Amino acid sequence: MELILKYFPDLSEDQQTKFRKLEELYKDWNLKINVVSRKDIDELYLRHVLHSLGIAKIQQFNPGAKILDVGTGGGFPGIPLAILFPETKFHLVDSIGKKIKVVEEVAEGLQLHNVKTTNARVEEIKGQFDFIVSRAVAAMPTFVHWTKGKIAKKSNHELKNGILYLKGGDLSEELQDYKTAKIYNLTDYFEEDFYETKKVVHLPLKYKG
Numbered sequence: 135m136e137l138i139l140k141y142f143p144d145l146s147e148d149q150q151t152k153f154r155k156l157e158e159l160y161k162d163w164n165l166k167i168n169v170v171s172r173k174d175i176d177e178l179y180l181r182h183v184l185h186s187l188g189i190a191k192i193q194q195f196n197p198g199a200k201i202l203d204v205g206t207g208g209g210f211p212g213i214p215l216a217i218l219f220p221e222t223k224f225h226l227v228d229s230i231g232k233k234i235k236v237v238e239e240v241a242e243g244l245q246l247h248n249v250k251t252t253n254a255r256v257e258e259i260k261g262q263f264d265f266i267v268s269r270a271v272a273a274m275p276t277f278v279h280w281t282k283g284k285i286a287k288k289s290n291h292e293l294k295n296g297i298l299y300l301k302g303g304d305l306s307e308e309l310q311d312y313k314t315a316k317i318y319n320l321t322d323y324f325e326e327d328f329y330e331t332k333k334v335v336h337l338p339l340k341y342k343g
């Protein structure tokens with residue numbers, strides 16, 4: 135938890151309580167349904183919470199904005215971001231029912247009223263969003279295909295509406311068709327090592343009316 139405060143020192147008491155409680159909830163749920171690997175659960179704050187919050191160093195979400203987390207798994211990056219931006223609406227989607235069950239329970243346990251969950255493939259999700267966030271789900275071409283038409287036209291954020299994706303490795307081949315993609319290195323914002331996933335890719339997408 136100290137790790138979160140090191141980079142996000144202005145958290146309210148309520149946000150701090152939620153971030154603290156999150157560990158207990160995940161440890162409990164992980165005994166029943168394995169959503170976070172055993173090694174990772176001991177490093178929950180570094181590998182999952184702080185890592186997810188890396189997106190917030192690139193873009194602060196506005197109150198009322200709508201964010202879609204595709205392939206959220208156990209709730210990453212969506213749950214930590216929903217604690218950090220309580221006035222922003224998060225829709226967390228995963229195609230595996232038992233993972234969404236854990237996310238629902240965690241969101242309820244933390245009383246995160248800004249989180250909605252759906253057990254479905256993202257291709258089936260209707261509606262439009264300011265940003266689509268994700269980590270470790272699919273290569274960019276597949277991801278762009280799945281999320282086509284889901285970006286809202288009106289933008290009032292610093293970055294253009296689009297995808298914010300936590301990624302690692304050499305992305306040159308994967309991003310070769312996306313000239314407008316910009317890569318941010320998490321090492322510019324954090325001293326900690328995020329293992330293989332050290333980048334946030336911002337891909338602005340063409341607006342749809």
Ligand SMILES: C[S@@+](CC[C@H](N)C(=O)[O-])C[C@H]1O[C@@H](n2cnc3c(N)ncnc32)[C@H](O)[C@@H]1O
Pocket residue numbers: 204205206207208209210211227228229230233254255256257268269270271280
């Ligand atoms: C490797 S896990 C990553 C989970 C989480 N984002 C994280 O980083 O901890 C990938 C997740 O994407 C989900 N997924 C894959 N394709 C999907 C699709 N088309 N729609 C929704 N979820 C999908 C899988 O069910 C799985 O839970």
